[in-house]
Structures are given as C-alpha cells and as structure tokens.
Amino acid sequence: MLNIGTHLSSAKGYLNMGKDALKINANTFQFFTRNPRGFQSKPLNEEDLTGLSDFLREHSFAPIVAHAPYTLNPCSTRPEVCELALQIFQEDLKIMEYLPGNYYNFHPGSHLKQGPEKAAKKIAKLLNQVLTPEQHTIVLLETMAGKGTEVGKTFEELRLILDQIQCQDKVGICFDSCHLSDAGYDLKENLDNVLKEFDQIIGLDRLMAFHLNDSQNPIGSHKDRHALIGEGFLGLDTAVTLINHPVLDGLPFILETPTDLEGHSKEIALLRAQYNLASQS
Template sequence: MRVGAHVSISSSKATSDSVTPPHENIANAVFRQKEVGGNCGQIFTHSPQVWKHQEITDEDAATFREETEAELDGPWVIHSSYLVNLCTPKDGLREKSIDSMQKEVDAAARLGVEYVNVHLGAHTGAGVEQGLENAASALDELDVPDGVTVLVESDAGSGTKLGGDFEHLATVIEKADLDIDVCLDTAHAFAAGYDLSTAEGVDDTVAAFDDEIGLEHLKCVHLNDSKHECGTNKDEHAHIGEGYIGEDGMNAFVNHPDLAEVPLVLETPNEAEKGFEWDIARVKELREN
C-alpha cells in the first residue's frame, strides 16, 4: 500500500519537538515522510503563495533522489503554486502560469519526481468551454521532460473554477496534445457532488470516473475527508473518517478493488494533537479491515 502525506521541505520546522531534519535541503521531505509513516508523498518546491521559485542545487537534488530511493517506495508528487491558473483568459496570468509550470516540471526531472499536480483554475467569465480550451492550450506550451507527467486535479467547483465535473478533466485530456493524467481529490469530488459517503456511492463515483475519464488516467489520489456536506462546493479537509465522507465511505474507498494500486496522498489537517501520522495509521487500519 502506497500512502503518505504532503510534507514540508523547510528546514525551519521539525515534525516533532525532539527530532530535527538531518539535512538543510529539500531532502527534509524524505525525513518528514518517514517520520509520519508514509512511503510516498507530495511537496511544494517553493512557497505556493508566490511566483518566485527557490533554487535547488545539484547537491540538494542528488540528496533528495538518493534518500528517496533508499527510504521510500514512491512516487513523489510536486504540487504547483496556488497562483497558477491555466483557464484564465488574461494573457499576463497565462504567461506566468505557464512559466511557473515549466519550472515545476523541470524541477521534477532534476529531483526524479514522477508527477506535477495542478488545478485547472478559474475561467473568470470566459465560460466553461473557453476555459477548458485555455487550459489545454496552456499545457501544450510546456516542454515536459521524459519521466515526468502532469496531473490535472479534480476541484470542488466553486465559482468559476473548473475541474469539479469529471467531464472537465476528460475534455482537457482530449483537447491537449500533451499526455496528461489525473489526481482525484476525495474531498473536492465530494464537495462537487460525487457522494463518497457510502460503499454504493464510492462504486458509482469510480464508475463515473471510468466512464468519463478512464481509470487508466488515475495516477494519484488526494485522500481527504470533508468538513462540509456533499455538493456544497466548499473545500475544507477533515481527518480521515471524521468528516462528512465518514468512516464507511473512507473504508469503501481505500478498499475499492479498482483503486488498490493508486498512491494515496493525504492533505488532512496537520495539528499538534492529531496530524499526518494519525491519519496515515488510520488509512492503514482501514485497508487491513
């Protein structure tokens, strides 16, 4: 079972009071993943709130690759900046988004990271059809290195954001010349109206994904419970089994036979009293049962 969390690469914070990362570089992510019991996971390569990308030295990249190979099963996923908007009709924002994504796929190649995950973004008035066309053409501007795949992530679907409907993701895959796959976020899908709170609902959602997109495109799952009810379009994550998806839904999802080989990455609340280690252990318990 491949399960892990979105962990920090910063050297300024340790994941416990008594242990500090042994390396002052991006390899901190490997240390943190091991500490919470994960064997795969996700990172930001820089602050997701700014356009500026931090430098990754050759030495840091080599350390990350070596420690990943020695300590983890993989894969790693790089999550793109929150500022990236592939659907935008604004030329300036589009150019910045493409530039940022190019830096991410290049960083992934240097780090030996298999996937770069991105939200489609919002059409901001251009309309759904034009927004999806914009996203596909923006992705086609990228020069993606061999061994790296871009994943488009399912969205909660609030406002003019696209990706809440599986058909949106399928359309971008169809329109783009670039080979693209998908990351399914369970909290986002639930918020967008796909009911994952029961075994029947999980079966229906997996079937809908397969019909619209194809399960062969599902390369990663962001496994999150939801603090809000199905169909509310509200994106706020809860601990595994403690939100509106609940234990029954999470149990059905992690044990679904069509999802057994898909890596699970948690973006659940990482609080002092209950964090990634608790949630990863909970997922493993559910899979065992």
C-alpha cells in the same frame, strides 16, 4: 500495499522531506514547489534534489506528488497571468526532472465567466507548450469542488482539457475526496458508480494519485473545506473503503488534512491498521 503519506514542507530541504516521511511511516508524500499562495521559489539545489531521488529509490517509495501554487491560473482572462503560469510550469518541470518518475499536480484554474470550453482550450495550450515526449514527469489535473468558476468540477470538464493535449502519456488525473464530494460525487454511498462514471468519461488508466481528505461540508456544497479523516461528512468508513478498493489499489494516497506532522502520523497509523484489517479478512 497501501501507499500513503502527507503534505510536507520543503523549507528544510528536499532530502529532509523524505526523512520526515519515513519517520511517520509514510511511503509517499506531496510538497509545494514554491510558495503556495504566491510565486516565489527557492534556488535550484541539484545536490539536494538528487539526494532525495536516491533516498526515494533506496526506501522503495511510491511516486511522490509536487503541487503547483494555488494562485496559478492558466485560463485567466489576463494574458500576463497566463504567461506567469507558463513560466512556473517550465521552471517546476525542470525541477521535477531531478526526481524522475513522479507527478506534478495542479488546479486547472478558474474560467472567470469565460466558460469551461474556452478555459479548457487555454489550459491545453499551456500544457502543449510545456509537455515533451522526453520528460520523466506526469502532470496531473486535480478534480475540483466547484467554487466560483473553478474548472474541473466534473469529469466532463477535465475530459475537455485532456482531449486537446498532444502528449497524452504525460497527463493524468488526481482525485481529491473532499473536492469530489463537494462537487456532488457520492463517494460515501455510491463509490462504485462514481468510478464507473469516471472510467466511461475519462478512463481509470488516467487516475494516478488521490488526495485523501474528509470534508467539513455535505455533498454538493461546492465549498472545499478539508476535515480530518473521520471528522467530516465523509467519515472514517468512506476513507477505509477508498484505501481498500481494488480499483484504487497501488495509488499514492496523500493526506491534506488540517493537522501537523504528529497528527498526520496518527492518521497514517489509523489507516494502515484499517488497511491491514481489511486485507486479513
């Protein structure tokens, strides 16, 4: 089965996100826990969260993904920024406990010329403060394009973080096709080797979600500019190969393409048709 969805707004409430996903034939989705470019969050609504959890179970959704704000930087050079990152993690993981069995994804941050080793130590320190054996959410580190001093542009940088985490079963990785390509990983011509390299360095058992995006820039550009599926340098054939690859089977694929709900509905329909064709051949 193809698990595919898109990024939805929680402005109308959590349960309504599930209903919107169902309308566009999605069986997973992603949402921001708070303002993506800031830190403000809306008041906790236990009834709404429980309603969404019941809805996901009733309609057999694949795991969904909550996304931390882009501005979060747990490896900042400023202590107050690191403290804010810790606070956000604590608050967001509390929200996610009302949606057990799902994922919380975040960008590892920017090391701001400290170097990836020092950054990895800071990120792991934060995760060791918030992760517990009892929690029902897996936290995902996202692969990054390598803009500026972004951490996570290579599998080795992600491994630096993972090696220092105590609750190993509470962390995983989220691939982003645009980010991976922009970072220099050749998904278009050499996908099997990319997956093999990831398996050797981190382990495929750590790969738990996939942001499916085309890229406005060629491989190795370190730009991070998403494009519609089939309208960028990766192309439709790459997206079709990704959703049909046996190693990636069963992962939640999340579209973060620059379009609206109607546009995402069309992308989901296109990819479902391509998935069905491949499974019938």
